[in-house]
Amino acid sequence: MKHLIGNLLYGQSGGPTSIINTSAYGIFIEAFKHQDIIKDVYAMNYGIKGLLLDKLTKIDKDDKDLKKLLNTPGSFYGSNRFKLKSYKDDKKTYEKILNTFKKHNIRYFFYNGGNDSMDTIHKIGDYFKLNNYECNCIGIIKTIDNDLPHTDFSIGYPTAAKFIINSAIEIYLDDHSYEEGRINIVETMGRNAGWLAASAKLMEIKGIKADLIYVPEIIFDIDDFLDRVKDIYNKNKHALVIVSEGLKNKDGEFIFQTNSLLDSFGHNQLGGLSIKLANLITNKLGIKTRYYELSLLQRANSTSISKTEQKIAINLSKFAVKEAIKGVTQKAVVIKRVSSNPYKVKFETVDIGEIANQERYLDDKYIDKDNHYITDKFVEYLYPLIDKEKGLLDFYKK
Amino acid sequence: MKHLIGNLLYGQSGGPTSIINTSAYGIFIEAFKHQDIIKDVYAMNYGIKGLLLDKLTKIDKDDKDLKKLLNTPGSFYGSNRFKLKSYKDDKKTYEKILNTFKKHNIRYFFYNGGNDSMDTIHKIGDYFKLNNYECNCIGIIKTIDNDLPHTDFSIGYPTAAKFIINSAIEIYLDDHSYEEGRINIVETMGRNAGWLAASAKLMEIKGIKADLIYVPEIIFDIDDFLDRVKDIYNKNKHALVIVSEGLKNKDGEFIFQTNSLLDSFGHNQLGGLSIKLANLITNKLGIKTRYYELSLLQRANSTSISKTEQKIAINLSKFAVKEAIKGVTQKAVVIKRVSSNPYKVKFETVDIGEIANQERYLDDKYIDKDNHYITDKFVEYLYPLIDKEKGLLDFYKK
Numbered sequence: 001m002k003h004l005i006g007n008l009l010y011g012q013s014g015g016p017t018s019i020i021n022t023s024a025y026g027i028f029i030e031a032f033k034h035q036d037i038i039k040d041v042y043a044m045n046y047g048i049k050g051l052l053l054d055k056l057t058k059i060d061k062d063d064k065d066l067k068k069l070l071n072t073p074g075s076f077y078g079s080n081r082f083k084l085k086s087y088k089d090d091k092k093t094y095e096k097i098l099n100t101f102k103k104h105n106i107r108y109f110f111y112n113g114g115n116d117s118m119d120t121i122h123k124i125g126d127y128f129k130l131n132n133y134e135c136n137c138i139g140i141i142k143t144i145d146n147d148l149p150h151t152d153f154s155i156g157y158p159t160a161a162k163f164i165i166n167s168a169i170e171i172y173l174d175d176h177s178y179e180e181g182r183i184n185i186v187e188t189m190g191r192n193a194g195w196l197a198a199s200a201k202l203m204e205i206k207g208i209k210a211d212l213i214y215v216p217e218i219i220f221d222i223d224d225f226l227d228r229v230k231d232i233y234n235k236n237k238h239a240l241v242i243v244s245e246g247l248k249n250k251d252g253e254f255i256f257q258t259n260s261l262l263d264s265f266g267h268n269q270l271g272g273l274s275i276k277l278a279n280l281i282t283n284k285l286g287i288k289t290r291y292y293e294l295s296l297l298q299r300a301n302s303t304s305i306s307k308t309e310q311k312i313a314i315n316l317s318k319f320a321v322k323e324a325i326k327g328v329t330q331k332a333v334v335i336k337r338v339s340s341n342p343y344k345v346k347f348e349t350v351d352i353g354e355i356a357n358q359e360r361y362l363d364d365k366y367i368d369k370d371n372h373y374i375t376d377k378f379v380e381y382l383y384p385l386i387d388k389e390k391g392l393l394d395f396y397k398k
Numbered sequence: 399m400k401h402l403i404g405n406l407l408y409g410q411s412g413g414p415t416s417i418i419n420t421s422a423y424g425i426f427i428e429a430f431k432h433q434d435i436i437k438d439v440y441a442m443n444y445g446i447k448g449l450l451l452d453k454l455t456k457i458d459k460d461d462k463d464l465k466k467l468l469n470t471p472g473s474f475y476g477s478n479r480f481k482l483k484s485y486k487d488d489k490k491t492y493e494k495i496l497n498t499f500k501k502h503n504i505r506y507f508f509y510n511g512g513n514d515s516m517d518t519i520h521k522i523g524d525y526f527k528l529n530n531y532e533c534n535c536i537g538i539i540k541t542i543d544n545d546l547p548h549t550d551f552s553i554g555y556p557t558a559a560k561f562i563i564n565s566a567i568e569i570y571l572d573d574h575s576y577e578e579g580r581i582n583i584v585e586t587m588g589r590n591a592g593w594l595a596a597s598a599k600l601m602e603i604k605g606i607k608a609d610l611i612y613v614p615e616i617i618f619d620i621d622d623f624l625d626r627v628k629d630i631y632n633k634n635k636h637a638l639v640i641v642s643e644g645l646k647n648k649d650g651e652f653i654f655q656t657n658s659l660l661d662s663f664g665h666n667q668l669g670g671l672s673i674k675l676a677n678l679i680t681n682k683l684g685i686k687t688r689y690y691e692l693s694l695l696q697r698a699n700s701t702s703i704s705k706t707e708q709k710i711a712i713n714l715s716k717f718a719v720k721e722a723i724k725g726v727t728q729k730a731v732v733i734k735r736v737s738s739n740p741y742k743v744k745f746e747t748v749d750i751g752e753i754a755n756q757e758r759y760l761d762d763k764y765i766d767k768d769n770h771y772i773t774d775k776f777v778e779y780l781y782p783l784i785d786k787e788k789g790l791l792d793f794y795k796k
Contacts, residue, residue: 173414
């Protein structure tokens with residue numbers, strides 16, 4: 001087989017995660033193994049923007065600290081919010097990109113991001129073909145939202161889920177320090193997909209549970225919500241409710257922006273959903289509340305990374321480099337589950353267009369719609385991804 | 399020496415921490431070593447309330463899971479908000495307490511809490527003396543606020559500080575994923591004392607820093623604050639500001655309750671300080687912000703407990719039991735620093751009245767008033783308590 005000989009370029013895009021740099025690490029160490037084919041390894045500074053300004057960082061294979069990328073949250077090489085237009089609408093940008101690739105003889109291109117980023121690779125790859133520039137372009141999937149199709153999970157999700165479960169356990173135990181607790185509203189990320197909120201289901205493994213888990217796939221009704229939390233609190237003197245930031249009403253409006261909440265509290269810009277729901281409860285029901293916006297700690301937490309995810313992220317990146325060397329291009333690398341117990345996966349490639357601009361919602365089989373909760377089937381899905389028993393807080397029980 | 403022979407009672411009070419149950423564990427395992435003196439070991443259910451209702455839990459010395467108390471956040475045996483009045487004003491309560499002690503032949507009493515709880519021991523101990531009931535009463539200090547006097551630190555503070563430092567590092571790195579970031583406002587607990595906010599100073603050990611650290615010991619001026627964050631952001635395109643929840647203006651009013659913030663946003667009940675400051679910045683300066691209320695995750699985080707603190711907490715409890723057996727009563731056990739490097743401590747007792755209802759503010763020598771920041775001296779204080787290098791996120795640097 002005749003391989004493309006040249007340099008490799010890696011870039012990061014979209015929202016950071018605590019594990020995106022682990023994907024970078026996997027790419028780099030695999031690339032260094034193939035020095036007859038891949039000569040130099042570069043990373044873009046701030047994604048596509050760095051490409052347009054010809055700002056690249058050469059990766060030093062002798063850097064002993066490189067392994068620390070595994071514990072580094074944020075997008076170490078820099079991300080950006082640049083949205084690539086179509087070739088027809090922005091020829092100049094495409095020409096600049098191609099020039100930078102040519103100048104540095106980039107023949108392997110790995111772009112690490114969510115569905116927007118997959119669309120970017122798609123467009124760049126098409127443009128290269130049109131111009132007969134040989135370069136193998138591969139997408140490395142990343143998003144804590146877990147909303148990419150054709151993969152068992154997106155890199156970033158398990159660690160974020162693990163943080164959410166343990167935080168929810170901590171909040172639960174703190175609240176139960178008192179005989180009479182509060183109604184606790186925990187807000188997770190997830191504009192359209194409920195994967196992150198659903199993770200709190202796994203508190204059950206430790207013998208405790210959230211009372212309600214609201215995901216954006218199900219229409220949110222404020223009056224029904226108030227009735228439910230009132231009943232739960234009156235019965236137990238404690239309540240724990242998990243809400244996705246992106247809950248919507250029957251008209252498809254985001255709850256945190258709807259008049260029903262704004263009318264009572266005035267200002268749209270003040271905070272997210274959890275704070276508004278907590279204030280609504282206090283005002284309407286007179287019950288003490290606490291709200292928790294887990295905010296970007298859920299995507300940046302690095303003290304309790306899922307080891308299972310870390311290992312898979314490295315191996316998926318290695319697989320991507322090996323596939324690219326074989327000549328694969330315009331594909332994303334994805335994870336297929338072979339078995340849940342023991343958890344085994346294999347890696348595959350899918351056409352980049354199959355992932356670009358797609359959104360994968362929480363499966364119906366995982367949603368207990370009537371009870372605003374999550375089904376037992378979801379445990380089988382998530383438990384292996386968070387290191388199983390080892391990933392959960394091992395607290396004392398009565 | 400003639401020892402008091404009887405049973406031991408342990409109770410928890412005040413706000414929970416992630417390490418209060420570690421103090422319990424230390425008491426229990428030391429007590430089990432002295433079975434000729436201490437017969438049975440009990441814990442109060444929900445503190446003083448459990449005492450009044452005669453609800454005690456017997457601790458099983460053969461329980462193999464007891465060690466899990468070391469990883470259990472919240473007050474496992476239950477806390478309460480009960481404030482004991484003076485003997486004169488509430489004789490009945492004191493009589494009930496004494497009856498429960500007599501009924502269970504409690505001769506050793508350990509109460510685990512902050513300055514209010516020390517006051518409770520003080521009052522109960524005095525009442526026992528008045529009634530010739532022999533019982534050795536010892537206070538085990540606990541508060542993440544670190545505002546108790548006569549001790550190197552309060553049990554709960556180092557682990558909370560470690561969580562704050564690592565969270566601030568994560569927020570910093572996440573924000574630096576983009577070339578142009580935001581003004582990030584991180585709110586820590588601390589109504590009157592700035593120990594928790596000050597901890598972010600230790601980001602410097604990893605070569606990065608917060609731009610401003612506001613502690614309640616220093617008067618907060620909103621206009622000066624806006625000027626400073628504007629200058630920092632315009633220069634760096636990033637800003638990280640740590641604020642104590644209890645910041646006050648020159649009239650001693652809490653900032654989050656002052657008209658200067660409420661006038662612009664209306665509703666007092668909506669959230670804490672960080673959200674209001676973030677909105678103020680956005681509205682007045684037109685700069686993008688993020689706010690982070692670390693809320694009770696800072697007191698309940700159990701995935702990154704300081705090992706240094708854990709060890710000291712166990713040993714301090716053991717010391718307390720040994721002192722009580724020797725006949726010591728009406729004292730609190732405290733930590734005295736012998737050296738910082740290597741970190742060495744010794745344990746002492748102080749009169750309970752010396753701690754009850756006292757508040758220890760952040761020392762002047764730790765406050766850089768002109769720059770709204772923390773001095774280098776503070777690093778020597780805190781660094782040993784958070785496991786030094788091992789306690790901090792070991793991330794990759796350029």
